[in-house]
Each structure stands twice: as C-alpha cells, then as structure tokens.
Amino acid sequence: MRWLAVVAVLQLVNVLAQLDRYVLGYIAAFEPAPCADACRQCDPCDARTACVPCSECRTEHSATLYSLADATCLTAGQYGLLTGAAFSVLYASASAVTGPVLDGAGGRIKWILCGAVLTWSAATASQALASSFAALLASRAVVGLAESVLSPAAYSIIARTVPARRRSLANSIFAVGVYWGGGLASLCLLLDLAVGWRALLAGVGALGVAACALVAACLPAGSGGAAVTGVDGGREAAGAPPGSSAAGAASARGRPPLEDETEGEALLGRAGGADASPALLDDGRSAGDADPQQDAGRGGGGAAASDAVLASKAGEDARGPGACGHHSRSRVLRVCRAPGFLGLVAASTVRFLAGLSIAFFLSKYVAVAFPDDAGAFAASNAAIIASCGSVSALSGGWLGDWLARRRGNDHLWGLWVPVVGGAVAAGAMALLLLTTSFWVAMAALAVEYLAAEAWFGPTLAALQSLVSPEDVGTATAIFVATTTAGGSAAPAILGVVWDGLAAKEDIRWALLAAVSGSYLLASALFVAVINPCRARR
Numbered sequence: 414m415r416w417l418a419v420v421a422v423l424q425l426v427n428v429l430a431q432l433d434r435y436v437l438g439y440i441a442a443f444e445p446a447p448c449a450d451a452c453r454q455c456d457p458c459d460a461r462t463a464c465v466p467c468s469e470c471r472t473e474h475s476a477t478l479y480s481l482a483d484a485t486c487l488t489a490g491q492y493g494l495l496t497g498a499a500f501s502v503l504y505a506s507a508s509a510v511t512g513p514v515l516d517g518a519g520g521r522i523k524w525i526l527c528g529a530v531l532t533w534s535a536a537t538a539s540q541a542l543a544s545s546f547a548a549l550l551a552s553r554a555v556v557g558l559a560e561s562v563l564s565p566a567a568y569s570i571i572a573r574t575v576p577a578r579r580r581s582l583a584n585s586i587f588a589v590g591v592y593w594g595g596g597l598a599s600l601c602l603l604l605d606l607a608v609g610w611r612a613l614l615a616g617v618g619a620l621g622v623a624a625c626a627l628v629a630a631c632l633p634a635g636s637g638g639a640a641v642t643g644v645d646g647g648r649e650a651a652g653a654p655p656g657s658s659a660a661g662a663a664s665a666r667g668r669p670p671l672e673d674e675t676e677g678e679a680l681l682g683r684a685g686g687a688d689a690s691p692a693l694l695d696d697g698r699s700a701g702d703a704d705p706q707q708d709a710g711r712g713g714g715g716a717a718a719s720d721a722v723l724a725s726k727a728g729e730d731a732r733g734p735g736a737c738g739h740h741s742r743s744r745v746l747r748v749c750r751a752p753g754f755l756g757l758v759a760a761s762t763v764r765f766l767a768g769l770s771i772a773f774f775l776s777k778y779v780a781v782a783f784p785d786d787a788g789a790f791a792a793s794n795a796a797i798i799a800s801c802g803s804v805s806a807l808s809g810g811w812l813g814d815w816l817a818r819r820r821g822n823d824h825l826w827g828l829w830v831p832v833v834g835g836a837v838a839a840g841a842m843a844l845l846l847l848t849t850s851f852w853v854a855m856a857a858l859a860v861e862y863l864a865a866e867a868w869f870g871p872t873l874a875a876l877q878s879l880v881s882p883e884d885v886g887t888a889t890a891i892f893v894a895t896t897t898a899g900g901s902a903a904p905a906i907l908g909v910v911w912d913g914l915a916a917k918e919d920i921r922w923a924l925l926a927a928v929s930g931s932y933l934l935a936s937a938l939f940v941a942v943i944n945p946c947r948a949r950r
Contacts, residue, residue: 416575420583422631423567424590426530429624430560431594432601433537435772436617437553438496439598439791440605441482442776445474449784454917458486478609484544489777491546493908496773499550501901504557508894511565513744515886523632526566527625533559534621541614564893569886570632572877580877581817581827585810585870592802592866595772599798602791744887751879753825753942754888758895760938761872764831765900767865767931770924771842773904774911775858778924781917783851793855801862809834809867813874824878827871828939835936838865839929846921846928865932875942903927 444452448470455464457480470476476483482492515522536555543549567587575583604613749755779790813827820826838861845857873889880888910923 416579416583417586419574419632420571420586422627423570424587426526426563426624426628427567427587427590428594428597429530429620430533430563431591432597432617432620433533433556434500434560435595435598436537436601436614437481437540437549438492438773439602439776440610440613441480441487441492441495442773443480443602443780443787444784445471445476445479446606446787447474448476449780449787453781453784454915456488456912457482478611479606481610484610485546485549487546487549488908489911490905490908492777493773493904493906493911495546495549495553497769497901497904497908499553500557501897502557503554504561505894505898505901507558507561508565508890508897509745511562511890513887513890515562515565515569515890522566522570523628526562526632527628529559529562529566530621530625530628534618534624536618537621538615538618541611541618561893565886565890568873568877568889572882572885574633578814578818578822581813581824581870581874582807582810584873584877585806585813588806588810588869588873589803591869592798592806592862595802596795596797596799599776599791599795603788606788744884745891748880748884748888748891751888754876754879756938756942757828757872757876757879758892760831760935760942761892762896762899763931763938764835764868764935765896766903767838767842767928767935769900770903770907770927770931771861774907774920774924777911778846778918778920779851779854782921783854786851789851790855794858797855797859797862801859802866805834805863805866806869810870810874812867813871816871817874824871824874825943828875828943830871831868832936832939832943834864834867835932835939839932839936842928842932843925846925 443449448467451470452464452467455461455467459467471480471483478484481487487495515525533556536552536559539555540549540552543552568584571580571583571587601613601617776790776794779794780787783790809830813824813830816826816829817824841857841861841864845854845861848854848857873892876888876892877885907920907923907927911917911920914920
C-alpha cells in the first residue's frame with residue numbers, strides 16, 4: 414500500500430494549490446459585515462450618489478483592511494478576470510508544455526514539483542503587497558504558471574505507481590484536495606475579518622515552505638519511472654516467467670513483496686523505476702505479445718514491441734521516450750488521435766464551466782441575495798465543500814472502479830457516474846438559485862456537491878485508459894490546459910454581466926444558465942463518448 418502514501422502527499426499539495434487558487438476569490442467577494450445591507454447594490458469604490466451611504470459605512474468600518482476589493486477598487490469585471498483568465502491563460506498554456514516535459518523528466522519530477530510549489534506560494538504571498546488591479550493580475554498569472562506543473566506531475570506519478578485496478582480511487586483521493594482547499598479558502602473569510610486580507614495572504618503563501626519540504630522528503634526519487642499498468646492479481650509481469658509470483662519477482666529484487674503487490678509492481682519497484690522491467694499493456698499482455706497494428710492505434714510502440722521482452726533498456730526504446738514518443742509533437746498528435754479523447758475533453762470542459770462559475774460567483778451571489786449571512790455562509794460553505802465534496806469524489810472513484818470491474822476493467826463504464834451526477838446537480842443548483850431561504854439554499858448546495866463532484870476520478874481513469882501509459886502526462890496536460898482555458902471563460906463573462914446589472918440579485922439567471930445548463934450539456938456529451946469508444950474496443 415505504499416502507493417497510498419504517495420497519493421496522500423500529492424493530495425496535501427493539491428490542498429495548498431487550491432487554497433492559493435481560490436482564496437482571492439472569496440476575500441474579494443464580500444463586504445464588511447456591518448455594511449452588507451447598505452452596500453447591497455454597490456461595487457467597491459462606486460461613486461454613484463446612491464452609493465454614498467455605502468462609501469461612508471466602508472470608511473467607518475475600515476473596509477480597506479478587511480476587503481481586498483475595496484483596497485484595490487476591483488470592479489466585478491476585473492474580479493472575473495482575476496479569478497478566470499488571469500490565472501488560466503498561463504496555466505493552460507504552460508500545461509501544454511509541462512506534460513511532455515514531465516513525461517521525459519524521470520526521477521526529477523518531484524524536484525520540478527518542489528520548485529513549482531515554492532513559486533506559486535511566493536506569488537500568493539506577494540498579493541499581500543498589492544494596491545492595484547495590475548499588481549494582482551501579475552501575481553495571479555505567476556500562480557497559474559507555477560500550478561500548471563501540479564496536475565501533469567501528479568497524474569503521471571499516479572499512473573506509474575498505482576495499480577490499475579486502484580487508479581480511479583487514487584485519482585479521486587488526489588482530487589479530494591480540491592474540496593479541502595476550497596473549504597479552507599471559504600473559511601478564510603472568517604480569518605479575513607479577524608486579521609485583514611494582507612496578513613491572511615502572507616500566511617497562506619508561507620505554507621508553501623512546509624509543502625515543499627513534504628514533497629522533497631516523502632515522494633520517491635523514481636516517481637517518473639516506468640508505468641505500472643495491467644497489474645491485476647492474475648496477470649503476469651513483462652519479462653517474468655509464466656506463473657511466477659509477486660513474491661518471486663520481489664525476491665529477484667532482493668526484498669520481500671509488498672502488501673497488495675503484483676508481479677509487475679514487484680519487478681518495476683514502486684519507489685525506483687530506474688531499473689524497471691518493461692511495462693505491461695493496459696489489457697495485461699506483455700510487450701512481446703502485442704499486435705503492432707493494434708498498438709499503433711493505441712499510441713504504443715508497435716513494431717519494436719517484441720524486443721522489449723528481451724531487455725528492459727531495449728524496451729524503453731520500443732515503448733518509452735526513445736523511438737516512439739520523445740518528440741513532444743508526436744506525443745500530442747498520438748494522444749489527440751486516441752478514440753474518444755477529444756470528446757472526453759470537450760465534455761469535461763463544459764463541466765468545468767459549471768464548476769468555476771460556482772467557485773467564484775456563488776459567493777458574490779450569496780453576498781447580495783443573503784447579505785446578513787456572510788459568516789454563516791463562510792462556515793457552512795466550507796463544511797459542504799470539504800465534507801460533501803470529499804465524500805462525492807471518493808465515492809465516485811469507488812463507484813467508477815466498481816462499474817469498470819463489472820465490465821472487464823473497462824473504465825469507460827465509469828463515465829455513467831458524471832452522467833447521472835450532472836443531471837441531479839443541475840436540479841439542485843436550480844433550487845439554490847430560486848429559493849429565498851438561506852438554509853434551503855445551503856441544503857441544495859450540499860446535494861449539488863454530493864451529486865456533481867463524483868465525476869473527476871472516473872473521468873481521469875477513463876482518460877488514462879484511452880492513451881498509452883507513456884503518454885499519460887501529455888494527455889493530462891492537454892486535458893488540464895483545454896478544460897481550464899475553456900472553463901475560465903465563465904468568470905469573465907459573469908463579471909461583465911454583473912457590472913451591467915442594476916439589481917445584482919439578477920445574476921442568478923446567468924448562474925442558472927452557466928451552472929445547471931452546463932451540467933446537463935456535459936452529461937449529454939459524456940454519453941456521446943461512452944458507446945462509440947466501447948464499440949471500437
């Protein structure tokens with residue numbers, strides 16, 4: 414179970430990344446509590462005559478200390494850019510590069526990740542010194558650039574260290590960091606009112622030092638070694654004699670077998686891939702049994718596959734970074750041509766539109782729809798995100814694995830989880846936006862998170878099953894770049910809509926279209942991926 418410890422470390426780093434990503438959105442969305450009613454229809458630094466009482470109240474209650482938006486005079490349009498495009502443009506662009514780079518980084522992946530953690534944490538801490546939109550824009554861009562390393566690195570490590578039958582669960586454990594980090598960001602509203610936004614951002618940035626030390630100490634140096642694939646209990650390791658056991662394979666490496674270890678894992682070594690044996694294909698065949706034409710369609714090594722059984726180093730030339738995939742362009746083309754890959758990315762991009770709309774504009778909606786409940790929202794929203802989001806993500810991963818096992822380890826069956834979850838979440842979100850009761854809205858939000866957030870583990874497991882193991886980093890980079898860039902359009906559009914509204918509560922209709930509409934469309938697109946891909950297999 415060493416893979417679980419690796420995934421836990423990656424999850425904690427993900428918690429920090431999400432906290433750094435979302436904290437600005439929360440602390441810029443709310444007015445100081447005493448001014449909530451007076452400022453209900455006024456934006457920060459609004460000079461309209463109707464907003465004079467609001468301006469006076471903000472001054473009286475030191476709004477610039479407790480409100481980032483007041484201190485920097487953010488309009489809703491600028492808020493939308495900061496929470497959306499300012500982060501995602503470099504994040505998405507860099508993700509397209511970091512995936513292929515990390516695929517060839519080998520054991521250096523964890524050191525690259527350490528550098529990224531320190532960079533995005535320093536950029537978050539620098540926001541404490543900002544006094545203008547331009548300064549915040551620059552720091553958010555650096556946060557996005559550095560965080561682009563995390564997902565390709567983490568999913569590449571997961572694909573190489575986690576047994577195939579546990580991969581959906583591992584993806585979900587990692588994804589839980591999104592909800593814990595989001596929950597902590599919501600709780601930062603309470604800290605903001607206690608210490609001010611500048612001290613808060615400086616403290617959040619300082620957490621990066623501890624996270625970097627954790628990565629350096631706990632992740633194996635060989636995280637970027639050969640992939641562990643097709644390692645269900647009854648399958649044989651590439652290069653291992655038929656019928657050999659995990660114990661025998663482990664003995665060949667001079668150590669006892671690990672719990673839940675299979676022959677392939679024992680030969681590869683979970684912590685050190687430098688002397689790894691050739692990887693199995695996803696369907697459990699060794700490289701020597703591969704059909705070149707089939708492997709060409711899968712993005713595999715093809716013609717030289719039979720030589721991979723004879724020597725692990727020769728196998729690297731056949732399946733690894735040498736002959737078939739070292740060049741970044743060939744990797745990208747191979748991944749994009751995988752049947753179903755682009756459809757899966759399209760469905761996930763629409764799903765991200767809904768998620769980012771909730772993440773950054775639900776708090777602004779609640780601030781005007783329920784102005785006296787800022788403290789209650791900070792606590793209840795944090796509890797819902799952390800608990801319901803985590804339960805949904807983990808149960809979704811378990812359910813995705815269960816559906817896949819019932820259909821011969823076909824992870825495409827797991828996509829029924831986001832199909833059903835998206836439909837339920839669309840209804841829950843409609844209730845949240847149309848009710849006039851704060852606590853009914855929070856109950857609907859809990860249902861929404863329980864239904865919607867089960868999607869990520871099964872989706873990533875399906876994505877990993879569509880491409881060859883050596884291309885997982887590249888596939889993840891394309892996935893992350895596209896979904897983030899597409900999804901980030903939502904905050905920018907909603908910000909423009911907000912600025913044009915006389916009655917700010919009317920943002921509910923734009924949110925209804927952006928969230929419930931996107932959930933339903935994404936469900937339909939996931940269905941469109943499942944059957945054609947299964948028919949090609």
